[in-house]
Amino acid sequence: MTPEEVAARLVAVLGDDVTSEVAYGTATVDVPAPRWVEAVQAAIADEQVSATYFDWLSAVDELDEGFSVLVHLWSLTLHHHVLIRTRIPRDTAVLPTLTGVFRGASWHERETHEMFGIGFEGHAGLVPLLLPEGFEGHPLRKEFVLASRVAKPWPGAKEPGESDDGSPSRRRMLPPGVPEPGTWGPEASR
Amino acid sequence: MGVTSGSEPLLFAPATLPVISGGTVPPSGLEAPAPMRFVLNWGRRYSLWVFNFGLACCAIEFIASSMSQHDFIRLGVIPFAHGPRQADLMVVSGTVTDKMAPAVRRLYEQMPEPKYVISFGACSNCGGPYWDSYSVTKGVDQIIPVDVYVPGCPPRPEALLHGILKLQDKIAGERLPLRASEKSVRPSAAVFQRPFVSPPPQVPQHGAVRHRVHGLDQPIRLEVPAVEPPTESA
Numbered sequence: 421m422t423p424e425e426v427a428a429r430l431v432a433v434l435g436d437d438v439t440s441e442v443a444y445g446t447a448t449v450d451v452p453a454p455r456w457v458e459a460v461q462a463a464i465a466d467e468q469v470s471a472t473y474f475d476w477l478s479a480v481d482e483l484d485e486g487f488s489v490l491v492h493l494w495s496l497t498l499h500h501h502v503l504i505r506t507r508i509p510r511d512t513a514v515l516p517t518l519t520g521v522f523r524g525a526s527w528h529e530r531e532t533h534e535m536f537g538i539g540f541e542g543h544a545g546l547v548p549l550l551l552p553e554g555f556e557g558h559p560l561r562k563e564f565v566l567a568s569r570v571a572k573p574w575p576g577a578k579e580p581g582e583s584d585d586g587s588p589s590r591r592r593m594l595p596p597g598v599p600e601p602g603t604w605g606p607e608a609s610r
Numbered sequence: 611m612g613v614t615s616g617s618e619p620l621l622f623a624p625a626t627l628p629v630i631s632g633g634t635v636p637p638s639g640l641e642a643p644a645p646m647r648f649v650l651n652w653g654r655r656y657s658l659w660v661f662n663f664g665l666a667c668c669a670i671e672f673i674a675s676s677m678s679q680h681d682f683i684r685l686g687v688i689p690f691a692h693g694p695r696q697a698d699l700m701v702v703s704g705t706v707t708d709k710m711a712p713a714v715r716r717l718y719e720q721m722p723e724p725k726y727v728i729s730f731g732a733c734s735n736c737g738g739p740y741w742d743s744y745s746v747t748k749g750v751d752q753i754i755p756v757d758v759y760v761p762g763c764p765p766r767p768e769a770l771l772h773g774i775l776k777l778q779d780k781i782a783g784e785r786l787p788l789r790a791s792e793k794s795v796r797p798s799a800a801v802f803q804r805p806f807v808s809p810p811p812q813v814p815q816h817g818a819v820r821h822r823v824h825g826l827d828q829p830i831r832l833e834v835p836a837v838e839p840p841t842e843s844a
Contacts, residue, residue, distance in 0.1 A: 544811050544812070547810070552708045552745075559744040559745070568741055595742075
């Protein structure tokens with residue numbers, strides 16, 4: 421099926437509170453967070469979609485709008501694919517686990533948990549997978565500050581005409597991802 | 611470099627000999643006589659069993675320099691040692707992450723003295739393009755002593771050959787007691803060690819679609835059929 425047909429079929433199966441979009445040849449189906457597992461099961465069980473192969477699961481930090489969690493499914497028999505996406509709020513970032521559907525989702529959920537701080541209810545052990553022990557913070561969240569950028573000047577020129585000596589008239593710019601001093605870290609709590 | 615007294619080389623250097631450019635002889639009987647030292651260093655520099663710590667794309671260049679085109683065995687670098695315990699030279703080629711760092715350190719500790727390290731490529735020199743990463747160690751020299759740094763991203767195989775020649779020059783002028791005293795101030799591997807990873811807890815059995823996938827996070831059990839004992843009647 422074409423991406424448009426896959427998206428339309430899943431919307432028809434799942435009902436009214438589900439929307440879809442097609443971009444760059446990929447069907448993306450947005451489902452509400454409580455229907456997360458149900459939507460994935462429907463994509464597997466529906467004979468016209470039959471997306472039985474779990475490819476990956478990850479998340480996107482959408483700042484004030486919370487997190488998007490995505491799972492990519494592929495149909496081995498029908499040779500089409502679909503992204504199922506949901507949105508969860510930032511302060512209560514919890515989703516039901518998909519390990520009951522795909523046991524291989526366990527690693528992906530562990531990685532998403534350590535990188536974004538998203539909880540997966542029902543997962544048997546959300547221990548860190550990739551990060552070293554004792555790592556503090558969730559490095560793929562946008563508020564995570566890279567310490568090297570704070571400690572070390574950005575290599576090369578950030579702006580045209582900028583050089584190492586630095587003209588005094590120019591405002592000194594912060595490297596990307598580093599907030600203003602006093603708004604983060606130990607200074608913010610003072 | 612030579613130990614000289616007047617113009618004649620000394621066959622047996624006294625333990626208290628206060629010479630050689632830029633250093634003093636440590637007060638020990640370990641110092642070999644100069645000709646013997648030359649022979650030992652000559653042997654060491656041309657039989658470097660190399661242990662490849664290939665961690666990223668630089669390892670491809672390293673492997674290329676071990677192959678017939680560049681063929682570093684003609685310089686006396688022998689590919690490959692069977693493990694760190696048989697190796698003289700470790701080439702760290704690639705991105706060292708904080709997660710990998712204890713393993714690098716542990717394998718370095720397993721190598722017998724005298725041991726040498728070449729840091730190959732920008733990542734293992736200083737972090738390279740990952741200088742601001744949350745997970746990359748900013749240079750392998752933060753965890754183990756490095757003898758030669760080869761710059762490049764990735765370096766050409768010729769750069770590694772140049773680095774090997776530099777290392778051999780260094781070995782040629784080496785005096786083991788000095789080398790040992792340099793090393794002794796470093797912390798032991800226990801600082802970096804952590805306990806072994808325990809297996810994950812059992813995930814409970816799941817529903818109807820469970821048979822569709824095979825979770826790789828669980829150990830795969832091999833079902834071995836029971837072998838019936840041979841019967842006499844056959």
